[in-house]
Amino acid sequence: MNSNGYQSTFIYPYPNIPGTPNISAQPGVSMPMFQFQLAHAYVPWHYMGQVFNPAEALAHGTLFPELFSPYRG
């Protein structure tokens, strides 16, 4: 157990994720076990290239064309 009482590697009983052990997630499983780190962000280092001019930047909500990606739901 590490300091905050959780073991460092866990097996999270996701029922239908391929590659995870299929421990069925009975309700009341007291100690959830996580196999995968919950969140692991991958953020490539940003190098400034072309930029919008101030008018475009304000309109696009960013100075960097490579970061402009509106959600078209």
Next chain:
Amino acid sequence: MDNKQEKPQTPETVKPEDGIKAENINNLREQMLLEIQQLEFTAIELNLYLDTHPDDQQALNLYNSVVPQLRQCIEAYEQRFGPLFHFGMSTSRQPWQWICSPWPWDL
């Protein structure tokens, strides 16, 4: 607190010989405000980028070119339409211009 004046009257700084017709003063004001907002946004974006890329000369050059433009636009706006900041940035004629010029929502 209720605002001093009901409708935003034309500030006396704009004299007829300025060649600006009264009714498009507001879109001159809005134009100048928009330019300030564009420059401010660019400066903020560069600030955020430079926080993580302090040695990026291209970003520094751009930032150093935006700041004087921004200062100049703010000065031009304030000289004509009154202060954009309520303290510490520009002096005021009498009466205290901050409360005599229209609030953003009154424009």
